[in-house]
Amino acid sequence: xxxxxxxxxxxxxxMPRGRGVVSGxxxxxxxxxxxxxxxxxxxxxxxxxxxxxxxxDVTTLRQVLFWVMVxxxxxxxxxxxxxxxxxxxxxxxxLVVLAALLGGHKVPVNDFPDHTPYIGLDWFILDLLGSSLxxxxxxxxxxxxxxxxxFRPEWQTDFKHFLVNHIVVGFILLATNLIVxxxxxxxxxxxxxxxxxxxxxxxxxxxxxxxxxLVQYWTHRAYHEVPVLWRLHAVHHSVKxxxxxxxxxxxxxxxxMTRTLVLAxxxxxxxxxxxxxxxxVIVGFQAVFNHANVSVRLGPLRYVIVTPNFHHWHHxxxxxxxxxxxxxxxxxxxxxxGTAVKSxxxxxxxxxxxxxxxxxxxxxxxxxxxxxxx
Numbered sequence: 001x002x003x004x005x006x007x008x009x010x011x012x013x014x015m016p017r018g019r020g021v022v023s024g025x026x027x028x029x030x031x032x033x034x035x036x037x038x039x040x041x042x043x044x045x046x047x048x049x050x051x052x053x054x055x056x057d058v059t060t061l062r063q064v065l066f067w068v069m070v071x072x073x074x075x076x077x078x079x080x081x082x083x084x085x086x087x088x089x090x091x092x093x094x095l096v097v098l099a100a101l102l103g104g105h106k107v108p109v110n111d112f113p114d115h116t117p118y119i120g121l122d123w124f125i126l127d128l129l130g131s132s133l134x135x136x137x138x139x140x141x142x143x144x145x146x147x148x149x150x151f152r153p154e155w156q157t158d159f160k161h162f163l164v165n166h167i168v169v170g171f172i173l174l175a176t177n178l179i180v181x182x183x184x185x186x187x188x189x190x191x192x193x194x195x196x197x198x199x200x201x202x203x204x205x206x207x208x209x210x211x212x213x214l215v216q217y218w219t220h221r222a223y224h225e226v227p228v229l230w231r232l233h234a235v236h237h238s239v240k241x242x243x244x245x246x247x248x249x250x251x252x253x254x255x256x257m258t259r260t261l262v263l264a265x266x267x268x269x270x271x272x273x274x275x276x277x278x279x280x281v282i283v284g285f286q287a288v289f290n291h292a293n294v295s296v297r298l299g300p301l302r303y304v305i306v307t308p309n310f311h312h313w314h315h316x317x318x319x320x321x322x323x324x325x326x327x328x329x330x331x332x333x334x335x336x337x338g339t340a341v342k343s344x345x346x347x348x349x350x351x352x353x354x355x356x357x358x359x360x361x362x363x364x365x366x367x368x369x370x371x372x373x374x
Contacts, residue, residue: 001087014149020084023075030072031095037065038099040122041107047121066105072096120169135244144295152241160362162248176260180267193270204275211265213329220326231369238358240351247291306331313341316348
């Protein structure tokens with residue numbers, strides 16, 4: 001069984017239909033999330049994100065956990081009874097049973113300290129479950145490359161980036177907040193912050209996205225034009241197949257630097273919490289959607305906002321697309337600064353770094369900026 005699991009985790013391509021592999025993988029994924037969810041209930045002080053747990057409805061989360069356990073367990077038992085890839089379903093069922101033995105959805109949550117070091121296990125669980133359910137469905141409904149499987153080549157590398165970047169969210173938030181608050185406290189002006197907070201919600205939301213995207217545009221451009229920064233950013237560009245998981249391939253140092261620079265003007269200008277929350281939802285959606293394997297152009301709107309088509313060109317190896325389309329939210333910034341792609345074709349042909357010199361593998365990519373001799 002261990003050898004089978006190892007081969008499964010190292011494989012890629014289309015999963016065979018009608019043999020229980022698809023349902024088995026779904027059950028296994030849900031079983032893993034159930035087990036991790038129960039651990040988060042047991043150790044909320046150390047495995048959950050303070051910013052998230054303040055917004056939780058614990059009763060709703062318990063119900064979600066219960067029904068996910070039921071679904072994973074039901075699929076597993078059905079496959080075992082029907083003799084469909086029993087080893088895979090046995091793994092999934094064992095995880096569900098283990099989660100139940102550890103208390104399942106009834107784990108009590110007692111008082112716990114609020115200022116402890118933590119890893120964002122809850123953020124990983126919720127984002128993985130939500131993103132995969134939403135964006136895999138969208139990719140199947142509006143596919144750009146219809147033959148591309150969910151588990152395409154190198155998905156393992158991107159999943160490890162996804163996992164690590166979510167787990168260390170506590171470190172990222174702590175580091176960026178410390179840098180910005182300690183370094184830019186002198187720049188805060190009460191009059192400016194009051195003016196910003198008095199703006200209508202829609203205007204303030206537009207302003208925060210515009211400010212953030214201006215910072216991201218020039219930061220992103222620097223990653224391409226400054227050789228030492230390109231060493232970091234090349235990791236993100238090394239992905240050869242675009243889908244909802246591709247955007248997760250990002251070096252941890254780039255993630256820290258970019259978030260610090262974007263947070264700086266947001267902190268100084270003093271945007272309201274409601275607007276910041278809305279911005280986080282928008283940036284989270286666009287970061288995943290614009291990398292997705294979806295055939296979406298949005299007509300004339302593609303000259304205003306960043307779409308999958310716009311951002312796919314940024315990841316292209318095609319020469320007319322190199323060092324182009326830097327914006328993350330507003331495409332008009334690239335047209336304004338003269339860096340928008342000009343091409344007669346609707347979509348690029350190939351993705352990745354020109355020359356394909358970035359290695360595959362999570363740890364190899366973490367080390368790459370410091371070992372590359374190019």
